[in-house]
Amino acid sequence: MPPRRVTTSTIRSMKRRGERIPMITAYDYPSARFADEAGIPMILVGDSIGNVVFGYDSTIPVTMEDMIRAAASVVRGANRSLIVADMPFMSYQTDAGTAIRNAGRLLQEGGAHAVKLEGGRTIAPVIQQLSDAGIPVMGHVGLTPQSVHSIGGYRVQGRSQKGADALMQDALAVEEAGAFAIVLELIPAELAAEVTRRLRIPAIGIGAGVNCDGQVQVLHDMLGLALDHKPRHARQYADAGALIRQAIANYASDVQTGAFPGDEESFFSSGPPVREGAAGQAASLSERCA
Ligand code: KIV
Numbered sequence: 387m388p389p390r391r392v393t394t395s396t397i398r399s400m401k402r403r404g405e406r407i408p409m410i411t412a413y414d415y416p417s418a419r420f421a422d423e424a425g426i427p428m429i430l431v432g433d434s435i436g437n438v439v440f441g442y443d444s445t446i447p448v449t450m451e452d453m454i455r456a457a458a459s460v461v462r463g464a465n466r467s468l469i470v471a472d473m474p475f476m477s478y479q480t481d482a483g484t485a486i487r488n489a490g491r492l493l494q495e496g497g498a499h500a501v502k503l504e505g506g507r508t509i510a511p512v513i514q515q516l517s518d519a520g521i522p523v524m525g526h527v528g529l530t531p532q533s534v535h536s537i538g539g540y541r542v543q544g545r546s547q548k549g550a551d552a553l554m555q556d557a558l559a560v561e562e563a564g565a566f567a568i569v570l571e572l573i574p575a576e577l578a579a580e581v582t583r584r585l586r587i588p589a590i591g592i593g594a595g596v597n598c599d600g601q602v603q604v605l606h607d608m609l610g611l612a613l614d615h616k617p618r619h620a621r622q623y624a625d626a627g628a629l630i631r632q633a634i635a636n637y638a639s640d641v642q643t644g645a646f647p648g649d650e651e652s653f654f655s656s657g658p659p660v661r662e663g664a665a666g667q668a669a670s671l672s673e674r675c676a
Contacts, residue, residue, distance in 0.1 A: 397427065
């Protein structure tokens, strides 16, 4: 029996049951398989692909084609997780018709189950139209990286009373427009707790403290693969960067010394030479180098 797919209703019922929701990003088939097999209920194909995979200094250059290709790879790798794909910069901000067409492409061509878009009250009418068109939407308020140039940098949002009030209004507008969940990025923990308490939909935090309904992290930050910047809100669970560097250096050295490939990685027309023990290894090596 194939495993039952997590749905937006599953995610909403997790909030009702007080079950915390772990979410991480994935951008390709292997990372999606790892996340799915680890039991992550919801995977984000984030436009952070622009930063951590493509090496851009923001998410702004990411295109619909980039997101569709990434979403399709992630969907192929995940049997159970709900796949949410980010709508890239300028794929939804101009008008609802463009937003519906592009969100439709992420579902039809990318195979995603839901889309995420950034913004509060100003974007709520678009969220409403997408929801009316049957497209599940996740909202995203607080630090909205696609607006980095108008915000003036990657900084904590909602610190002042006025900012906190505006953020609360934005989150409520996103819920009212029909979003099934919302990301709260880089806001004070107290404010995130209050927003989470006021919302009926799950609030998934990143740099928003522990009292959200769930947490989302960028995979490369968690694995030690984010090369240019390690955000303070991220916890590194592995140093895959160090492992990869060491593995590649070992490979290069094995090629240089002739230790790779060995007989077991080679093909012979009449079977491998029969040798035993260390002597056999040495003979094999000198033969290959001769
Ligand atoms: O693109 C992304 O990875 C995101 C998360 C930071 C929430 O939007």
